[in-house]
Amino acid sequence: MVRRQHVRLGASLVVYVLAAAAACGEEDPGQGTLAVEIWGEDFIEEGIPESEFADGWSVTFDKFLIAVDGLAIARGSSAPDVEDATQRIFDLTRPGPFSFLTRLVPAGRYDRAEYRVRPAATGAVAGNATTDDVDRMVAGGYAVYVEGTATDGTASKTFRWGFDSDTRYTECHAEANLVSGGAGTVQITIHADHLFYDDLFSETPDLRFAEIGRADADGDGEVTAAELAAHDITALPDYGTGSLPIDNLWDFIEHLTASLGHIDGEGHCHAEGAGH
Amino acid sequence: MRRVLSWTVLLSLLPLLAAVCDPAGEPARLVLPVVVDGRGVTAFRNAEGYDIDLSACRVAIRDLEFTIAGETHAGLDERLRRLLVPVARAHPGHYAGGEVTGELPGRFIVDFFSGADGALGDGTLLEGDYHGLNFSFRAADAADGIETTDPLLGHTAWLAGTARRGTDTWAFDAVLDIDEGTKMVGGPFTLALRAGMSPTLVLRLLAFDPSTEEETLFDGIDFATLDADGDGVVAIQPGDAAHNILRRRLQVHDHWWLDVRR
Numbered sequence: 001m002v003r004r005q006h007v008r009l010g011a012s013l014v015v016y017v018l019a020a021a022a023a024c025g026e027e028d029p030g031q032g033t034l035a036v037e038i039w040g041e042d043f044i045e046e047g048i049p050e051s052e053f054a055d056g057w058s059v060t061f062d063k064f065l066i067a068v069d070g071l072a073i074a075r076g077s078s079a080p081d082v083e084d085a086t087q088r089i090f091d092l093t094r095p096g097p098f099s100f101l102t103r104l105v106p107a108g109r110y111d112r113a114e115y116r117v118r119p120a121a122t123g124a125v126a127g128n129a130t131t132d133d134v135d136r137m138v139a140g141g142y143a144v145y146v147e148g149t150a151t152d153g154t155a156s157k158t159f160r161w162g163f164d165s166d167t168r169y170t171e172c173h174a175e176a177n178l179v180s181g182g183a184g185t186v187q188i189t190i191h192a193d194h195l196f197y198d199d200l201f202s203e204t205p206d207l208r209f210a211e212i213g214r215a216d217a218d219g220d221g222e223v224t225a226a227e228l229a230a231h232d233i234t235a236l237p238d239y240g241t242g243s244l245p246i247d248n249l250w251d252f253i254e255h256l257t258a259s260l261g262h263i264d265g266e267g268h269c270h271a272e273g274a275g276h
Numbered sequence: 277m278r279r280v281l282s283w284t285v286l287l288s289l290l291p292l293l294a295a296v297c298d299p300a301g302e303p304a305r306l307v308l309p310v311v312v313d314g315r316g317v318t319a320f321r322n323a324e325g326y327d328i329d330l331s332a333c334r335v336a337i338r339d340l341e342f343t344i345a346g347e348t349h350a351g352l353d354e355r356l357r358r359l360l361v362p363v364a365r366a367h368p369g370h371y372a373g374g375e376v377t378g379e380l381p382g383r384f385i386v387d388f389f390s391g392a393d394g395a396l397g398d399g400t401l402l403e404g405d406y407h408g409l410n411f412s413f414r415a416a417d418a419a420d421g422i423e424t425t426d427p428l429l430g431h432t433a434w435l436a437g438t439a440r441r442g443t444d445t446w447a448f449d450a451v452l453d454i455d456e457g458t459k460m461v462g463g464p465f466t467l468a469l470r471a472g473m474s475p476t477l478v479l480r481l482l483a484f485d486p487s488t489e490e491e492t493l494f495d496g497i498d499f500a501t502l503d504a505d506g507d508g509v510v511a512i513q514p515g516d517a518a519h520n521i522l523r524r525r526l527q528v529h530d531h532w533w534l535d536v537r538r
Contacts, residue, residue, distance in 0.1 A: 242460075243528050
């Protein structure tokens with residue numbers, strides 16, 4: 001009798017344990033291939049046309065180097081299924097998009113991503129950039145390096161600017177819905193036009209270059225970082241800085257580098273970090 | 277045997293039940309009066325060497341936010357916090373300042389020369405370690421109940437006073453336009469707010485940047501240069517370079533301060 005009770009109790013416990021496991025566990029969703037890519041869109045590859053600027057200028061890029069690492073992609077609030085710390089250097093003036101990495105991951109909705117754009121460090125590898133460009137980024141400690149030309153049809157100005165800003169893009173609203181056996185893509189999208197915004201906080205900033213051109217104090221046709229740093233913006237009607245104590249064009253543009261990063265085209269991220 | 281097992285199971289569940297049901301982990305929600313200090317702004321000397329004595333300063337603002345440092349606060353219950361106030365979000369891709377855990381929504385005209393405290397209302401704040409004040413600028417309009425002759429009507433700020441350098445004196449008047457919704461982010465506000473406390477929060481305008489005591493609200497304004505006709509009267513209006521300089525300085529958090537009166 002006592003033995004039968006023990007058997008019954010044991011059987012009940014097994015049932016409870018199995019039921020609990022079923023309740024707490026999840027079905028295997030299967031796996032799919034998640035590709036992560038990076039792209040600078042037409043604005044970097046072909047240039048930003050005059051129609052986009054409020055002051056008649058246009059810009060083309062000869063180089064747009066960016067150092068990206070700290071990649072993490074997750075399904076909702078769960079732990080990331082993709083994590084990669086390798087710092088990769090890309091030149092986004094080359095026709096893209098470019099592969100960042102590819103992983104076999106559980107199927108599901110990958111709607112949360114983060115990455116970091118910060119000064120290139122020893123150990124950084126070429127994404128699609130040349131070895132020389134990787135060396136340039138590491139030696140300069142640049143997170144972003146741009147070379148290009150701006151023109152208003154009569155005057156031309158060149159620029160070569162390296163930024164050592166450090167920005168973590170978090171809570172990026174990715175849109176990859178991966179089914180079992182299928183494939184999906186998350187794209188790190190870089191918006192170069194933000195470098196020429198005329199306000200740090202306006203929801204509807206204009207693109208301008210004329211003031212940047214006026215910063216060319218020695219008139220040699222190249223607008224340098226030093227000339228931008230010496231160009232006071234405090235009396236200008238635009239170039240709003242909100243509560244930030246920014247009073248020159250270099251600090252202004254450097255601050256804007258923290259707004260370059262997006263996800264899946266126009267998807268937004270939360271940017272953390274400032275300047276250096 | 278069965279009884280022992282039942283009690284064992286029940287006792288093992290108690291900590292879990294306590295964790296789920298105990299409200300002790302939730303931060304207290306406090307309602308604090310917020311006022312503007314109407315006792316004026318201390319006279320000061322700007323970088324151009326003018327001794328400036330303000331006699332009027334009124335600013336149209338809205339929606340005060342009180343922030344703790346950083347982007348998260350482990351001690352706060354996320355659900356409660358989101359119910360009370362939205363998380364601060366900058367323009368996509370831009371920076372946010374701290375985590376908003378308190379608010380005083382509404383439209384205000386703050387008058388720093390009313391002669392007394394001007395009540396703005398009751399702010400709602402979760403307990404926490406506060407470090408910052410945010411608000412948005414706006415333009416004053418008829419809904420504010422101001423006269424049609426009021427120089428602030430249609431504008432964001434109106435300041436008046438005198439500037440002296442040597443034996444010369446200028447009377448000045450400045451009307452400022454700041455884009456609707458432009459935020460002042462990170463005005464100093466230091467308060468370790470805990471349940472049971474009932475301080476009054478006092479908004480002040482500082483002529484000096486308190487962190488350096490060097491930069492002033494009127495740095496970059498050269499009154500003699502602005503007085504083209506030499507009549508000793510200077511009017512700073514939207515469109516002027518001086519307007520842009522003054523507007524920019526008024527937006528910077530260095531000149532806004534939220535005092536705690538216990």
